[in-house]
Amino acid sequence: MKLPPGRWDHFTVLTVETDNQPFNTISDAGLLAGGNQLLVQSAHGWEWLAFTKAVLIGPNQWQLSQLLRGLGGSQIVDIPGGAQIVIVDERLRRPELALDETGVELSWRPGGGTAQTYKYQAKAAGPWPVGHLQAQRQNSGLKLSWSARAPNISNHLDRDGSAYEGVYHVRLYRYGQLHENHIVRQTHLRVSPRYDLAEIAEIDINGSFGPWGSIPLPAV
Structure with a gap:
């Protein structure tokens, strides 16, 4: 499968620290099948990306490289130091919301924790960046x-x-x-x-x- 130029990032290396979360090196085919996906936060929102190479460099510290950027219509952004990451796997669930709940302040209790007020914007339903x-x-x-x-x-x-x-x-x-x-x-x-x-x-x-x-x- 031919990938468009600019989506594969062979130069950026992400150094991340996790709470006892192991990563694995996978093949390009494994990545394209949905493996090793992350959401990374920046001032411009969240970029959805994936990686093939993972190297343990210290206790709970990893270097991730050979990235595929801008998945799911997300913007490719400069990733700042200290950025938060979210691992995209079967534990990350999409909420089931009705159309009329978009833009309404709702009370959320993630993972059984403390309730938080959040307004769902349905940004993924809008136009993607060209x-x-x-x-x-x-x-x-x-x-x-x-x-x-x-x-x-x-x-x-x-x-x-x-x-x-x-x-x-x-x-x-x-x-x-x-x-x-x-x-x-x-x-x-x-x-x-x-x-x-x-x-x-x-x-x-x-x-x-x-x-x-x-x-x-x-x-x-």
């Missing part, structure tokens, strides 16, 4: 392109999503100032070479925006 942002020189201009990402297009592990119909908001900047907005129904746009940054987000049928992706634009 992927594979590219800017290519064409004659005297630039072609900006990207790929759709959604649960029904196989998480982009083996196809590019070009048949997926979506609506996208494109913002074009020059020297930090917003100059143009475009609403498009295709995954590409020809833009002027005078801009130096583009941002793209998908818009769903309710008008909600997915996370913004950005790419610097090369000078022509």
